[in-house]
Amino acid sequence: MNILILGSGGREHALAWAVKQNPKCDRLIVAPGNAGISMLAECADLEIMDAAAVVTFAEENAVDFVIVGPEAPLAAGVADALRAAGILTFGPSAEAARLEASKGFTKEICDAAKAPTAGYARFTDKSAATDYVRIQGAPIVVKADGLAAGKGVIVAMTVEEALAALDDMFGGEFGAAGAEVVIEEFMEGEEASLFVLCDGTNVLAVGTAQDHKRVGDGDTGPNTGGMGAYSPAPVLSDAVLEQAMDQIVRPTVAEMARRGTPFQGVLYAGLMIRDGQARLVEYNVRFGDPECQVLMMRLGAQAFDLIHACAEGRLGEMKVNWADDHALTVVMAAEGYPGAYAKGSQIRGLEELPEDSSHMVFHAGTAERDGSVIASGGRVLNVTARGTTLADARDEAYAMVDAIDWPGGFCRRDIGWRAL
Numbered sequence: 001m002n003i004l005i006l007g008s009g010g011r012e013h014a015l016a017w018a019v020k021q022n023p024k025c026d027r028l029i030v031a032p033g034n035a036g037i038s039m040l041a042e043c044a045d046l047e048i049m050d051a052a053a054v055v056t057f058a059e060e061n062a063v064d065f066v067i068v069g070p071e072a073p074l075a076a077g078v079a080d081a082l083r084a085a086g087i088l089t090f091g092p093s094a095e096a097a098r099l100e101a102s103k104g105f106t107k108e109i110c111d112a113a114k115a116p117t118a119g120y121a122r123f124t125d126k127s128a129a130t131d132y133v134r135i136q137g138a139p140i141v142v143k144a145d146g147l148a149a150g151k152g153v154i155v156a157m158t159v160e161e162a163l164a165a166l167d168d169m170f171g172g173e174f175g176a177a178g179a180e181v182v183i184e185e186f187m188e189g190e191e192a193s194l195f196v197l198c199d200g201t202n203v204l205a206v207g208t209a210q211d212h213k214r215v216g217d218g219d220t221g222p223n224t225g226g227m228g229a230y231s232p233a234p235v236l237s238d239a240v241l242e243q244a245m246d247q248i249v250r251p252t253v254a255e256m257a258r259r260g261t262p263f264q265g266v267l268y269a270g271l272m273i274r275d276g277q278a279r280l281v282e283y284n285v286r287f288g289d290p291e292c293q294v295l296m297m298r299l300g301a302q303a304f305d306l307i308h309a310c311a312e313g314r315l316g317e318m319k320v321n322w323a324d325d326h327a328l329t330v331v332m333a334a335e336g337y338p339g340a341y342a343k344g345s346q347i348r349g350l351e352e353l354p355e356d357s358s359h360m361v362f363h364a365g366t367a368e369r370d371g372s373v374i375a376s377g378g379r380v381l382n383v384t385a386r387g388t389t390l391a392d393a394r395d396e397a398y399a400m401v402d403a404i405d406w407p408g409g410f411c412r413r414d415i416g417w418r419a420l
């Protein structure tokens with residue numbers, strides 16, 4: 001089979017790594033890819049937000065199956081265009097991708113599905129939103145409705161912070177994404193992520209993970225795209241997982257189907273768990289990054305069979321073969337991230353690292369220059385290892401981190417601390 005993966009991050013490197021191990025994969029193309037991906041797949045220079053260009057490319061290259069990595073092309077209808085052209089595609093329609101692209105829409109679906117989530121109100125008018133914040137008090141959570149690259153959520157510990165967030169959002173800081181604002185009850189508890197394949201009708205949980213959103217050790221400093229992750233997430237015990245599937249995921253998938261906009265792809269449920277009960281924080285309509293890296297390391301080649309069956313509507317006949325193990329990934333980022341950072345610093349020592357089913361450095365923002373790997377983004381490497389215990393996985397991952405010679409980079413030293 002000829003397979004095309006869209007994206008260029010650590011998530012797509014991990015997907016490509018898993019897909020490549022499956023004997024059904026003949027030719028693997030990743031667009032646009034990165035320096036690490038180019039070591040195992042063909043990389044193609046393609047504008048992945050341009051649906052027509054993606055369809056033409058897939059037709060010209062006799063692509064049998066497309067896997068869409070990030071949310072932006074999904075929200076822009078790239079999966080719709082591919083399916084309309086008769087090309088098998090993993091990833092939701094633009095309508096179903098609203099579960100990530102509109103926080104107000106997700107709340108509407110939760111109401112219809114009776115899925116437990118934070119209490120909320122939606123506003124398009126600043127003075128009404130201001131009154132609401134003053135009445136509710138703090139802590140309170142202010143969210144831009146649309147996609148804002150992970151920056152559109154302000155967890156305000158004071159009323160002043162919440163009002164400042166409203167100033168920013170209604171002042172146009174987030175563009176069209178902030179034209180509507182959702183204000184939510186602040187939920188306490190422990191966060192974890194649940195990843196569920198959905199073929200429109202059937203659902204299959206493929207793993208749990210915990211991310212580390214803050215840039216600094218001990219969960220301090222500004223929010224990032226994620227500084228490290230591990231799987232499984234112990235807080236998502238079998239009982240909590242079943243409750244989340246029964247009360248949140250299945251009713252959501254049923255409601256989407258009932259509306260004539262079935263969800264096909266991976267539904268990533270961000271959950272807040274307290275007293276053994278999960279409530280929905282948010283949905284994403286794609287694999288998490290870096291959560292995907294630990295999921296792929298644990299699933300290996302079967303990940304492709306699961307994703308392929310999902311796209312073909314055959315999930316009902318699939319089972320996940322769980323290894324009783326743990327995986328952990330440490331994100332190495334360019335000094336300065338998530339603020340301004342320099343590009344172009346050289347990374348040495350990658351060739352000497354082990355590369356097998358339990359050790360892998362997935363590349364995110366890297367490029368190749370004169371035969372060397374250089375940093376070309378904020379989050380740059382995902383140093384990933386698997387172990388029989390989480391502590392083993394962590395020790396293996398940090399041993400690899402310590403063997404990488406990259407003076408321009410940094411990482412958190414405490415990935416996994418919550419579970420350990």
Ligand code: AMP
Pocket residue numbers: 118141150153155184185186187188191213270281282
């Ligand atoms: P989101 O982009 O919706 O994932 O929000 C980013 C982060 O903000 C989440 O991962 C949570 O840590 C936090 N957050 C969002 N909504 C709430 C809420 N209602 N209560 C507490 N924390 C929240």
Ligand code: GLY
Pocket residue numbers: 211225226284287288289290291
């Ligand atoms: N790591 C968080 C996300 O992918 O949204």
